[in-house]
Amino acid sequence: MVMTDQIVKAVEAAIEDLYGQSAPQGSVTLQETREGFEGELTLVVFPFLRLSRKKPEDTAQDLGRYLTAHLPAVVRGFNVVKGFLNLSIQPACWISLLQDIWQNTKYGFTAATGSSPLVMIEYSSPNTNKPLHLGHVRNNLLGWALANIMEANGN
Structure with missing residues (x-):
């Protein structure tokens, strides 16, 4: 408990x-x-x-x-x-609580259900004919991180 x-x-x-x-x-x-x-x-x-x-x-x-x-x-x-x-x-x-969190690999994650809203995250799709720069990498990482957060939240 x-x-x-x-x-x-x-x-x-x-x-x-x-x-x-x-x-x-x-x-x-x-x-x-x-x-x-x-x-x-x-x-x-x-x-x-x-x-x-x-x-x-x-x-x-x-x-x-x-x-x-x-x-x-x-x-x-x-x-x-x-x-x-x-x-x-x-x-x-507190130690017991932290041990429980450590042992539960899905701590904080919510499973997707049939009533979970469908979410589309659109992030950078750079033109492959032009050189990539740091801004492209940043936007890709931000989009990827946001997608992981939404997945953990059950979306």
Whole structure:
């Protein structure tokens, strides 16, 4: 299971365990932590205040303690900034993620389906009766790279 999915499921379980109510659908959102703050992922706590009936800082502290206790393989630590819970992720999680990416040769590729749009990429076709120059090579490489990107995207 992907690390973010594990965290989302653990937050939903925390809301259920701590406050006796289920989190509203789609209310658990993780974002990349802004520069200048400690942590890698940020959980916005404001959607849970109605359920907890506490201040944002207290709700974030509750959730942070729950996550570090129940998900120690993923969450290394946390800090609270107003209504935001900044999570520090265990280095082993990042290493595991990179190993999964390394082993999957088709990582990031999307298979073409019957509903994939047909795309034609037209790029340079230089006149063979004239000398080739660096501009022709550049345009050929750009077209080739774009075709590879579109193929990886399922087109």
